[in-house]
Amino acid sequence: xxxxxxxxxxxxxxxxxxxxxxxxxxxxxxxxxxxxxxxxxxxxxxxxxxxxxxxxxxxxxxxxxxxxxxxxxxxxxxxxxxxxxxxxxxxxxxxxxxxxxxxxxxxxxxxxxxxxxxxxxxxxxxxxxxxxxxxxxxxxxxxxxxxxxxxxxxxxxxxxxxxxxxxxxxxxxxxxxxxxxxxxxxxxxxxxxxxxxxxxxxxxxxxxxxxxxxxxxxxxxxxxxxxxxxxxxxx
Numbered sequence: 001x002x003x004x005x006x007x008x009x010x011x012x013x014x015x016x017x018x019x020x021x022x023x024x025x026x027x028x029x030x031x032x033x034x035x036x037x038x039x040x041x042x043x044x045x046x047x048x049x050x051x052x053x054x055x056x057x058x059x060x061x062x063x064x065x066x067x068x069x070x071x072x073x074x075x076x077x078x079x080x081x082x083x084x085x086x087x088x089x090x091x092x093x094x095x096x097x098x099x100x101x102x103x104x105x106x107x108x109x110x111x112x113x114x115x116x117x118x119x120x121x122x123x124x125x126x127x128x129x130x131x132x133x134x135x136x137x138x139x140x141x142x143x144x145x146x147x148x149x150x151x152x153x154x155x156x157x158x159x160x161x162x163x164x165x166x167x168x169x170x171x172x173x174x175x176x177x178x179x180x181x182x183x184x185x186x187x188x189x190x191x192x193x194x195x196x197x198x199x200x201x202x203x204x205x206x207x208x209x210x211x212x213x214x215x216x217x218x219x220x221x222x223x224x225x226x227x228x229x230x231x232x233x234x235x
Contacts, residue, residue, distance in 0.1 A: 017067025027057030
């Protein structure tokens with residue numbers, strides 16, 4: 001399997017995430033000094049400074065943690081996807097961060113938008129609401145989770161629009177339907193009965209490779225122009 005990744009972007013955002021984490025610590029230290037100031041209870045300005053600095057510090061910390069978990073801390077989501085699909089033959093390419101779609105798998109099984117997630121609990125499909133839902137799971141993981149289950153159906157619609165736009169920007173007037181696979185990176189996550197709906201799959205980390213191998217038997221055709229464009233993406 002060929003791995004295509006915008007390594008410069010990964011390094012850049014990883015560094016920014018680490019810098020923001022240190023900046024947020026600086027803000028929280030300033031807030032700590034403010035709260036222990038003898039004048040804080042009698043000086044409204046000091047109270048405003050304290051809350052202002054705290055809010056800014058927490059906001060910067062959340063951004064820093066998000067960037068660090070996605071781009072700065074190994075194993076990163078892209079590295080885990082590479083590991084999950086390691087062993088697929090050279091007809092496959094996995095593309096990270098080169099397009100508006102963060103992770104794209106291209107090969108005999110078609111073109112797939114991959115959504116890695118660390119959520120735990122039970123994943124099931126709500127037939128009435130026509131959406132995938134998450135139930136249960138630890139409170140700590142919900143609070144600290146680096147990714148949420150989100151709405152794969154809406155993401156797929158947006159991904160298709162982004163992909164169509166990408167083709168047009170490269171003067172390719174061919175149409176190509178993409179599909180979506182949510183890859184569960186948490187071993188404690190359980191899938192309740194249904195694992196697919198429409199063009200969306202919910203796959204455990206350890207079963208993703210075998211699933212795409214089975215799907216490849218249908219040999220979904222990708223137009224040579226599209227295949228050549230995707231396989232030659234690089235920075």
